[in-house]
Amino acid sequence: MVVSNIQQQRAITEQLRREAAIKRIPVSEAVADIVKYIQEHEQDDCLVVGFSNQRVNPFREKSSCTVV
Amino acid sequence: MSSDSCVKEETIESLIKEAEQLKIKLEDERQKLNDVTLAAVAERLEVINYMNIKPRRTLKGHQAKVLCSDWSPDKRHIVSSSQDGKMIIWDAFTTNKEHAVTMPTTWVMACAYAPSGNLVACGGLDNKVTVYPLSLDEDVSLKKKTVGTHTSYTSCCLFPNSDQQILTGSGDSTCALWDVESGQLIQSFHGHAADVMSIDLAPSEIGNTFVSGSCDKMVFIWDMRSGQCVQSFEGHESDVNSVKFHSSGDAVGTGSDDATCRLFDLRADREVAIYSKESIIFGVNAVDFSVSGRLLFAGYNDYTVNVWDTLKCVRVCLLYGHENRVSCLQVSPDGTALSTGSWDCTLRVWA
Numbered sequence: 001m002v003v004s005n006i007q008q009q010r011a012i013t014e015q016l017r018r019e020a021a022i023k024r025i026p027v028s029e030a031v032a033d034i035v036k037y038i039q040e041h042e043q044d045d046c047l048v049v050g051f052s053n054q055r056v057n058p059f060r061e062k063s064s065c066t067v068v
Numbered sequence: 069m070s071s072d073s074c075v076k077e078e079t080i081e082s083l084i085k086e087a088e089q090l091k092i093k094l095e096d097e098r099q100k101l102n103d104v105t106l107a108a109v110a111e112r113l114e115v116i117n118y119m120n121i122k123p124r125r126t127l128k129g130h131q132a133k134v135l136c137s138d139w140s141p142d143k144r145h146i147v148s149s150s151q152d153g154k155m156i157i158w159d160a161f162t163t164n165k166e167h168a169v170t171m172p173t174t175w176v177m178a179c180a181y182a183p184s185g186n187l188v189a190c191g192g193l194d195n196k197v198t199v200y201p202l203s204l205d206e207d208v209s210l211k212k213k214t215v216g217t218h219t220s221y222t223s224c225c226l227f228p229n230s231d232q233q234i235l236t237g238s239g240d241s242t243c244a245l246w247d248v249e250s251g252q253l254i255q256s257f258h259g260h261a262a263d264v265m266s267i268d269l270a271p272s273e274i275g276n277t278f279v280s281g282s283c284d285k286m287v288f289i290w291d292m293r294s295g296q297c298v299q300s301f302e303g304h305e306s307d308v309n310s311v312k313f314h315s316s317g318d319a320v321g322t323g324s325d326d327a328t329c330r331l332f333d334l335r336a337d338r339e340v341a342i343y344s345k346e347s348i349i350f351g352v353n354a355v356d357f358s359v360s361g362r363l364l365f366a367g368y369n370d371y372t373v374n375v376w377d378t379l380k381c382v383r384v385c386l387l388y389g390h391e392n393r394v395s396c397l398q399v400s401p402d403g404t405a406l407s408t409g410s411w412d413c414t415l416r417v418w419a
Contacts (some may be wrong), residue, residue: 008106009083015297022299022337024097028104030128030318030336034361035109037316041360045405046370046419048362050120057141058161059124059405059419 081280105168106341108333110379119375119385119404125266125417127158128164133392134409135192136224138180139400146407147188148396148415149176155190157202160407160417167199169209180223180233187248189215193224197236199248212342216246216253222264228269228278228292235278237264243280245292255291263309266310270316279320281308287332295419301332303339310355314378319366321364321378323352329366331378343376347385354396359403367394372417373408 042048051057098281132152139146144279145166146158153174157167173194180189182199191197197216200208220239226237233254234246243257243264262283270277287308289299306325312318318341319333327348331341343364349367357364363384373387373394392411398404403419 004076006080007082009087013083013087013090015300016087018296019337020090020097020297024101024337025335026101026103026130027106027333027340028109029337030104030108030178031104033335033342034088034106034314034316034319034333035113035338037318038362041315042362043156044403045358045360045362045398046267047106047114047121047358047406048118048360049405050118051404057419059417060125062140068310 094115095379098220098336099335102338104277106379106401107381110377110381113379115380116377116384121375121385121418124150124405124419125160125163125415127160127163127415127417128413129156130154130413130415131371132413133395133411134413134415135175135177135395136179136190136314137396137409138188138417139396139398139407140181141183141185141401143402143404145181145185146415147179147181147190148409149190149192150413151157153192153226155179155188155200157188158415159266160405166204167202167208170301171198171214175221177221178225178236178372179343180225180234183229184231187227188233189225191225191236193221195219195221195238195240197225197234197246199234199343213248213251215248216244218242218244218293221349223263224267226269227265229272229275235267235269237267237280239285242277245288255292255295257288257295257297258309259288259300260286262308265308268312268320270313271315274292279311279313280359281311281322281324283307285324287320289320289334299334299337301339303330303332303342304328306351309351309353312355312357314357315359315361319361321357322405323355325351325364327368329355329376331364331366341378341381343374343378343381343383348374353394354398356397356399356406358399365397365399365406366399367408369393370409371412373390373397373406387418390414399404 137148176192217236310323329343390410
């Protein structure tokens with residue numbers, strides 16, 4: 001990227017200053033939280049665990065015959 | 069070299085030097101905290117063995133490539149937009165078309181439902197974002213209203229939390245927040261060096277943060293109120309076509325022309341996972357997470373949807389069906405279904 005003037009370079013440097021000041025946590029901690037979140041919500045995730053019964057799937061195929 | 073004077077004079081040279089030092093410092097700090105890989109942590113977890121996602125509906129009606137789609141908050145309707153300038157509102161249960169609107173432009177690359185479900189927005193090569201109030205009584209194009217205009221195409225749009233504002237991304241490399249009522253620009257977001265391709269809002273708890281992906285290969289996190297970029301992620305080797313917040317709000321998933329999807333963690337401030345295989349060589353156009361965040365759905369140029377286990381970093385399955393590249397996809401608001409749109413002119417619903 002060609003920086004044509006001091007204003008643009010100042011913006012870039014200021015952006016980096018802000019990003020350098022961010023508080024970070026170790027990946028192990030971040031990842032543990034992601035795993036925890038997923039495990040807490042996974043049982044309600046129909047695309048992962050499926051439907052308890054196909055009848056509750058709003059997009060199930062319409063059955064051509066019904067059980068009387 | 070002279071020593072630091074009391075009055076610090078900023079010159080281009082000093083700023084460039086400082087920027088270089090900051091980049092090194094940033095990389096060092098990030099690397100220092102990179103103590104484990106996600107896949108290693110996930111090793112002890114059970115594999116996903118129940119996968120029963122099937123094609124359930126095919127929505128036919130577009131005469132050209134489907135470019136974008138969005139679920140209604142009612143979990144039943146879908147708005148889609150196409151290369152031929154059409155926007156269609158579908159009842160995905162019945163596959164009926166409830167509205168078909170012709171836009172005064174081709175390549176309608178962006179469309180979105182408002183949170184109320186009573187309004188949709190779209191835009192594309194007209195550089196605009198236009199809203200259409202939905203009513204069954206009359207032609208919806210009669211009440212259309214142009215809200216914002218970029219200096220290049222509108223690539224993506226969404227309503228952040230209310231019907232009153234629209235957030236857009238554009239080929240002019242900016243994002244913009246518009247007031248729907250007045251059409252005024254509330255905030256613009258400058259920083260990307262190339263076309264913005266995708267934006268996503270952080271889950272509501274966090275409220276005022278959104279993510280953008282761009283052809284400059286970068287992923288930016290923005291503060292909507294200040295207009296400032298608060299974080300940036302690099303790693304992708306080509307255009308970032310799609311970005312999506314993980315439902316936890318702590319990470320973003322991305323899809324790129326470099327044939328990979330990635331996961332960037334906001335608090336670790338770095339990439340924590342890459343979803344790729346040697347056999348996958350085609351670009352990714354769209355990504356979305358299942359409600360728990362365990363699955364990442366990704367639509368590719370090779371007509372397939374790959375389903376990734378976000379934790380174990382392996383592909384769980386492939387969804388075949390489309391006959392051309394998959395351009396958009398989205399999990400329904402309640403997480404029970406996946407919609408996909410393709411250059412084969414159809415949308416499909418999987419559940």
